[in-house]
Amino acid sequence: MSQARRKREVGRGERVLPGVWRLRLPLPWPGVPHCNAWALAAGDGIVLVDTGMHEPGSLGHLERALAQVNLKLDHVRLLVCTHAHSDHYGQAATIVERTGCELWMHPNHDHMLRAARDPEAAFDRRIEVARQSGVPEEPLRRYTEARRGQDYGIAGIVEPHRALVPGVEVHTDLGTWSVYETPGHAPSHVCLYQEDRRILISGDHLLGRVSLYYDYGYSPDPAGEFLHSLDLVQELDARLCLAGHGRTFTDVQAHVDGNRTLVRQRLDKVEEVIARDGGLTAYDAIPLVYGQAITPLNANWWLTETLSYLLHLEATGRVQRLDGTPERWASAA
Template sequence: MSLDRGKWATGGPETVAPGVHRIPLPLPNDGLRAINVYLLEEPEGLVLIDAGWSIPESLTVLEASLVELGHRLDDLTDVYVTHIHRDHYTQAVELRRRFGTRVHLGAGERPGLELLAALRTDVPVTSLEVLRRGGAPDLASRMAEGYGEFDASGWEPPDRWLDAGTVPLRHPLRVVPTPGHTRGHVVYLDAARGLLFSGDHVLPHITPSIGFELGEPGLPLGDYLDSLRLMTTFPDTRLLPAHGPVAASTHARAEELLDHHDKRLAETEDALGAGARTGYAVAERLTWTRRAIAFDDLNDFNRMLAVNETVAHLDVLAARGRATVSEVEGVARYALTGQVSEQAPKKPATAWNDSLGSHGRSG
């Protein structure tokens, strides 16, 4: 069956190719509404791409969807996860605990998962460090509060760490590292059937948050843009995303996302030209989501995402030589190349960015 744009999150299982089914699973208190997991019918059993957030409602919907398709939960043999975020990974661990399902995860996620186990906290500590570097210490302090006791049950290591290569299924899957949303994000390319299981790397209607994870942030937006360009070097495929409906062309959406970030970099330059000097000050001058929400009207979680993404854009400008950056008491201060660094009063802008539609909670 074919689902329209408004029903992708609640419409039940959708057959997207022979032996391939999209199953939307609910998310708790999340603006994304649902996550798509993909069921592959294999001769030896059932394979999932991503698994969902480990909550009772999600497992109930997954079980009912499998029954509708003529299967059972204990028919699941393997889960191939695109990245470490809670809505993709934690139910894979629960399926293994209950049914012995094998769990596979990109090797690039290993440092983040090990750090999560060592720190034993749900607080997004790396993102808070970016907030402080971005000139938002008060926001960082507020975000550090309100997290409950850490639950380690969903963060066990996978059975297998995946490097770039091929998964030997009936229709082989190519494992393609696509760092950016997280450092170890991978996509799974089914070239024979012209399908790309894109996780959060390429989404049809929103842009993913960048670098929302534990560990050294590096240059996540630069990595993400390189990973988007990589998608256009493969033959075009249907896009099977983790959030949103199936789309006809991976190439078309990748080009749209590259164009979006080019525009966002230009808007960031404009804010520097008007006198903003920190990630927080630049974020205040921009508007957010397709509804052009003012920064002051965002809740604290989305303000954190906004500042983190603004710093990511500023760091790319600096890496490209279009801006300079200096550290003053732990705060990064930016200026256009050749521009005198001085702080101007806040002035709202009218740029838009839809990236806050996609979260990236690792804890």
């Protein structure tokens, strides 16, 4: 789908349940055309969960989605962010400034602060990780020319007024939502669970389709954290999931199982490839693991995913790093 075609998406709002509204907000990313914010009735206003990405016209899309369900930005009494990625936190500063509401978010959001405070340094770090992982200089040069200076999609830094951690409760007309730490996709990730109605607001932990992404470089084992978070969410026995992308779904356990199975399959495949062809860089391993050629659209996504699997395999004693630059990997057996 062309860039022009994707850009024609606009903000949309729809009622999911009495007191629950889905706000579908456009994104500029190939393959990820929109994200969801959620409005929850709360007294004379709403709790807004997530914000959409900041870019030209983005606040208008949020206001349009709200208006379609007879709500306004002025109705926001509390802003809650499931994690500090730009499509979930990006408009937080503007919303807080416009409404005077508080922001609640997990305190482990340094992954966002680094990029927002010094985008050039964050970009240089990404390039260095890619070079250390074996990405050749020519693709790196093209990537740098295409991406350097791009906006990170965050209107401004606003620190949370309250740390969104277990024990904190979010009160709405549907009842109380409990906070569960679910790192893996991001160190700052949490899910909200309404126990009486068995509704899960999953952010990007569970999505409408199984799609894995880890925020690499900010924790020692993001893939292991994600697997642990799946175990935690499974224990909740939710019956309806309001996800950060895609439509709502009721087969929550099937989504947990699908994610866990795919992670295990890819871990096994990475271990198999490293054992068979020792001395590979992460970049070398990608086409062998995923069975497809590396392209500009998948390179960054699959590199961070593969690196996260290598970290987990190293932490569990299944692979080891070899000395030298770029970084190479071998079986620990």
